Amino acid sequence: MAFDKALQSFEPVLGLETHVELGTESKMFCGCATGFGEPPNTQVCPTCLAFPGALPVANEAAIEATIRIGLALNCSIAEWCRFARKNYFYPDMPKNYQISQYDEPLCSDGYLDVEVGGRTFRVEIERVHLEEDTGKSTHVGGATGRIHGADYSIVDYNRAGIPLVEIVTKPITGTGELAPEVAKAYGIELREIMRSLGVSDVRMDQGSMRFDVNVSLNKPGEPWGTRTETKNVNSFRSVERSVRGEIERQAYLLSEGGKITQETRHFHEDTGTTTPGRSKEEAQDYRYFPDPDLVPIAPDVAWVESLRASLPELPRVKRLRLREEWGVSEHDMESMTNAGAVDLVEATIAAGAPAADARKWWMGELARRANESGTALADLAITPADVARVTELVASGALNDKLARAALEGILAGEGTADEVVAKRGLQIADEGELAGIIEQVLADNADAAEKVRSGKVAAVGALVGAVMKLSRGKADAGRARELILEKLGVS
Template structure:
């Protein structure tokens, strides 16, 4: 028994919000996709054999010295600008010191009181269009730690039979984005959490400074949650849920922590300031190590590095290179394309915004571009277990296929076949149609009329229905005609001939 109550049943989400207001805070770590590591020339790559992407510097061997990766600094400045931050004219790295085997020097080289970017904000659009401004305190550079694998049932270093360490990740450049406390999100806190992390992910992807795959840990979120009684303004004690690595998990973790805090506070208990681990299976968090503001990392300026100096001219040059902010771009494209909200969300979820945008730029209508990418191309990609973009379909290909269809030279079905041949590398759609003789059967030779007559003769009941005014029944004749012409008939033309034969005005 302890004197102070630190555990109680969580309240329901609704009960929690009746009595308390949540305060959120996020630390999002973004792994940069530079070719080499933050302070060494070892490759920055994912998925290789353990301890192969290492050299003496990122292993922290005696005598080694760090050298700052200039590209990483450039990326950090770009990210800072995209987060509407001020960029420091001069900043330094510091050593954050603690003994842990995933950190080969037993200190992490990180920016402490001199972040490269600070005082920014991000406007987050929620599903219903409401915009919530999240203030960014700082974005600072640091290096990633190695990866520990703990053998045994605990899955943690405490109680492990033994632990294995892979230093491939050691020294990969990171930018850590820290928000100011986020107050006033209320019931929308979990949704905001998800939208914020999603927005950060979109930004780093748009800047092409990170692979941005949460499942690989390229973007990792630590979610801070505290609750304060309604009507008060003093923040409660916070918990920090570490390494929440999917958007869904971010939303659930914030929800759970709000309920857990509320349960303890409502029962008269106190919140332990600690790190928490996200449990995907139960959608709960579990206690990690206690963390106090007084954790002593004995920071001091890294004496092996010289300060980073950014000139105004360089910062402006980078600012000029920034792509349109993802949120602005989405708003613009939604309005321009005329998709429904649901259609647009599906496109975004499928990650095909860029592809459709480029296809539209190549002269294809947005709806046709969407139909191709969300339909046939996605299907072919799925069958090959690839991302649609990985099939290598050029916007020009879609444009050419679409042109052939509008000219009546091929139909949709043939177009799909042509696409497969394009993907197989047989040439342009035009070349494939010519070489393979795939052009639709025109009626110059009377072949199409003959095929239609044959189909009509073979389906007198259908003809009767059409004659009686049920024009939809024409569809039943299309199949036999296609069969006769090996698919190369133009359905519109077939319809014309049938109607003409029956003397009906189309």
């Protein structure tokens, strides 16, 4: 059913579960390294492989990071809590249980405000708890990359035991037709908070931030409907599309007299649709019980308050301040946030660039190149200082926009600093003497066009300027060339 039509009959209720791998140097319960992309099964030890007799020890840095996340999300911090064993078998869980938190999370009852469409939506946080990540299974053969139809599976335990924070919202209501955008905005705001706290690289392409998206529909005034849970959604665009797609799918089924099955679902990037995973008609019995090998956590109140006092300026507050300082619209700031450009623009301004120029290059040429290469803006091989130097060269008249783009291209290609690229590529704009000589040549070669300008047809000067730009290989300043041509032809 079309999205607009679905919202005429049904109200959506959302829920989001976000998993964030913490950027600690060692794993949650052992001293193994946590670097991404290392050879399989090289960052393991008897503890994270669950050898008999190997005992876990909690990572203090992970506990501190989780408390800071909870404080940033306006949560209450438990004065006493403990870890539990969540018992289930998967080949990527060496112990056959996961150390997690059950009925006693470290952080609870918080909220996060997000702005969408000129409105503020308060997303209430049910809990923020700390656990360990699983290993990574790869299913080889078959068409889907899933276990069904695969020829065999291999397991990499490097990820098993990495500290993992799970942030669970309460049901999100009242979003109406903005439900997909609210889900996306919430995810983006969470990412910005994690970045500002410095607790995770939140690389969605590497799985260090991923979402489970819950959606249900009900008719106005009726009880909430049966929910589905779309698992492991790994981009903000996919969060938005999965919500939209589930609303359309569920609305069609309900309008046809069908029934929604409580189940997990898989999102397909190519089609924007979901397919069934496993049924969750009944609550899974994970046989939780307190882990006997780990002591309870009892954060000292004074320590928690010192962490609260040390929190950085949070993204929403910072954006409001920067909007005023930079004189940009809410839409422009939202675009920069979505692109991950706010900190880059700020650093470029701090390096000496005007605010408008910093935004122009990061949100224009550099954003285009990032999109083309499938790279995050912050991961481009260029620094804010590089961009600031390019803007300085443009402001001085040494480069025009075309040459500036070539300079940025050279920096991205690893050819050196802005000044080194300009020198190596010969990008310096033509000086007045060189430009005068080029204009003389162009006027001699285009006598008819020159005569038209002399006779009052000033629009014809465009062809002459174009010829100057061509002869100078783009190094001339087009505006200055036009001025000199008109001056030479005696046209005011």
